[in-house]
Amino acid sequence: EIVMTQSPATLSVSPGERATLSCRASxxxxxxxAWYQQKPGQAPRLLIYGASTRATGIPAxxxxxxxxxxxxxxxxxxxxxxxxxxxxxxxxxxxPYTFGxxxxxxxx
Amino acid sequence: QVQLVESEGGxxxxxxxxxxxxxxxxxxxxGFAMHWVRQAPGKGLEWVTVISYDGSTKYxxxxxxxxxxxxxxxxxxxxxxQMNSLRAEDTAVYYCARDRDYDILRAGEIDYxxxxxxxxxxx
Numbered sequence: 001e002i003v004m005t006q007s008p009a010t011l012s013v014s015p016g017e018r019a020t021l022s023c024r025a026s027x028x029x030x031x032x033x034a035w036y037q038q039k040p041g042q043a044p045r046l047l048i049y050g051a052s053t054r055a056t057g058i059p060a061x062x063x064x065x066x067x068x069x070x071x072x073x074x075x076x077x078x079x080x081x082x083x084x085x086x087x088x089x090x091x092x093x094x095x096p097y098t099f100g101x102x103x104x105x106x107x108x
Numbered sequence: 109q110v111q112l113v114e115s116e117g118g119x120x121x122x123x124x125x126x127x128x129x130x131x132x133x134x135x136x137x138x139g140f141a142m143h144w145v146r147q148a149p150g151k152g153l154e155w156v157t158v159i160s161y162d163g164s165t166k167y168x169x170x171x172x173x174x175x176x177x178x179x180x181x182x183x184x185x186x187x188x189x190q191m192n193s194l195r196a197e198d199t200a201v202y203y204c205a206r207d208r209d210y211d212i213l214r215a216g217e218i219d220y221x222x223x224x225x226x227x228x229x230x231x
Contacts, residue, residue, distance in 0.1 A: 034217055036153075042223075043224055044153065092216075096155050099153040
């Protein structure tokens with residue numbers, strides 16, 4: 001099973017600033033990597049798939065990069081609605097599909 | 109618009125069974141692979157199971173293999189999760205979710221999620 005490790009666990013950033021979230025896979029997942037956003041009491045929302053392709057309706061301030069074992073989600077200019085928990089997920093070697101433990105993005 | 113609505117969960121005693129359903133609308137249900145993903149209270153996401161567009165192929169997480177069964181009725185646009193021999197560690201919000209692809213071999217990009225339903229396993 002591929003283990004996904006996200007860092008940091010919590011990230012404190014001011015509105016308008018850039019946020020950079022990291023995700024590492026225990027072995028190569030090629031570009032089979034997705035990012036999800038989850039707000040309290042809500043279901044996750046797909047942000048990025050294929051490591052770098054934005055899902056439908058996702059603002060351009062969200063971008064994904066990386067391949068192999070190292071991935072990054074960047075939010076270029078944080079809006080108030082962006083403060084949430086973010087999960088990465090691999091779908092290269094499955095079952096199981098595996099998620100990272102999440103990064104909580106909080107307001108500084 | 110895509111809608112996925114799970115049935116109500118509830119409190120179940122350890123060892124008992126529960127069946128969840130998920131009513132899909134706003135898209136061609138028979139054209140997509142479907143997943144169940146769960147989230148224990150205050151914890152992260154855990155993938156549970158996936159089923160192909162036609163129901164012919166299914167995969168499970170080791171934690172539920174042999175106890176849970178996923179199925180679908182494309183004539184009713186409904187996904188199911190039969191959960192047997194429930195354990196305390198199965199306590200979670202269960203999400204019904206759609207894959208971006210119909211082909212289970214290309215599955216894994218989960219683009220729509222239901223609102224989730226809480227299943228509590230407790231005596």
